[in-house]
Amino acid sequence: MLPDIPAPALRLGFDPDALRANWQALDRLSGRARAGAAVKADAYGVGARQVVPVLHAAGCHDFFVAHWCEVPDLLDLAAPGSISVLHGPLNDADVAFARASGVKPVINSLEQARRWLAAGGGRCDLMVDTGMNRLGLAMDQIGDAVLAALDVDVLISHLVSADEESDLNAVQCGRWRQACAVIPHARASLANSAGIALGSDYHGDLTRPGIALYGGIPRPEMADMIRQVVRPQAAILQVRTVAAGDTIGYNATFTAPAPMRVGTVALGYADGYLHFWSNIGGFHADGLDLPVLGRISMDMTGIDLTNAPHLDEGDWVTAEYALPEAALATGLSQYELLTVLGRRFGR
Numbered sequence: 001m002l003p004d005i006p007a008p009a010l011r012l013g014f015d016p017d018a019l020r021a022n023w024q025a026l027d028r029l030s031g032r033a034r035a036g037a038a039v040k041a042d043a044y045g046v047g048a049r050q051v052v053p054v055l056h057a058a059g060c061h062d063f064f065v066a067h068w069c070e071v072p073d074l075l076d077l078a079a080p081g082s083i084s085v086l087h088g089p090l091n092d093a094d095v096a097f098a099r100a101s102g103v104k105p106v107i108n109s110l111e112q113a114r115r116w117l118a119a120g121g122g123r124c125d126l127m128v129d130t131g132m133n134r135l136g137l138a139m140d141q142i143g144d145a146v147l148a149a150l151d152v153d154v155l156i157s158h159l160v161s162a163d164e165e166s167d168l169n170a171v172q173c174g175r176w177r178q179a180c181a182v183i184p185h186a187r188a189s190l191a192n193s194a195g196i197a198l199g200s201d202y203h204g205d206l207t208r209p210g211i212a213l214y215g216g217i218p219r220p221e222m223a224d225m226i227r228q229v230v231r232p233q234a235a236i237l238q239v240r241t242v243a244a245g246d247t248i249g250y251n252a253t254f255t256a257p258a259p260m261r262v263g264t265v266a267l268g269y270a271d272g273y274l275h276f277w278s279n280i281g282g283f284h285a286d287g288l289d290l291p292v293l294g295r296i297s298m299d300m301t302g303i304d305l306t307n308a309p310h311l312d313e314g315d316w317v318t319a320e321y322a323l324p325e326a327a328l329a330t331g332l333s334q335y336e337l338l339t340v341l342g343r344r345f346g347r
């Protein structure tokens, strides 16, 4: 028998208090609507199994995933009827799974509506495409008689440009209201994180924040209310002293201007700490800034420990990963910065 498998020398620092506070702030900003939560893609990489219990305890009762295969992870954490699958019922296997589990399919087409009804139907959500041209019923289909036979809980549409000032926002809001007037439903939902900040016209009965729950700031006016939720952390694997003129890492992209104390930490691009951070990223520990030196390797990153002589092999450091700043620095979106975080992080 092998002893227990050693824990990896990297982890995703997760702040449940910040997650709870973010959801509460978004719920408050949603006015008379309640806030749900987009938890697709393993809660944007944060880890759905640690996210959903925190949100559930805070009072969140509507969870959105993309794929059917994302459902089983949530079934012991939330009532099946509180989970919606955005990609909808594509085939008979999806329909059978929805009916057996009690999870709601989001119906995206007339064909899906017929498929759902033919199998016996039941509570579902319905997506109307008001301008994204991605998923959902077209506006010229909202009067179709088959829709009246559905038992629609949430009538959904999704905003194209909620994170900018765009005429499309009001146009989509108008179309969504038109659909709500025609299709029987229990609750209406339009806004994602950014859409919540567009005001009460956009709130309906339920909002669907994702990125802002996890520390993303999609509109500047949300900056003061959203806290950072995750921080990549890694252990120092080795420490060495280099001389002036020595280079660090692949392709020698950093040359030491003076003798330096250099640490190698167990975090690399295979973990989602991408090459963009080469020579521009930063870590910190005990209030000290520890700049990245040289190129990011697959499993390792060099950092400057010259001003942190007390840090040694086995000590942990934290990457600077505040999403708005990280997006500006790398040119990646705040969404990508989260979803790219790799599988070696324990969640």
Ligand SMILES: *Cc1c(COP(=O)(O)O)cnc(C)c1O
Pocket (backbone or CB within 6 Å): 038, 040, 086, 158, 191, 192, 193, 194, 208, 209, 210, 211, 212
């Ligand atoms: C992902 C998603 C959301 C959440 O969007 P954010 O911009 O992350 O707040 C809401 N609704 C739908 C349909 C989505 O696909």
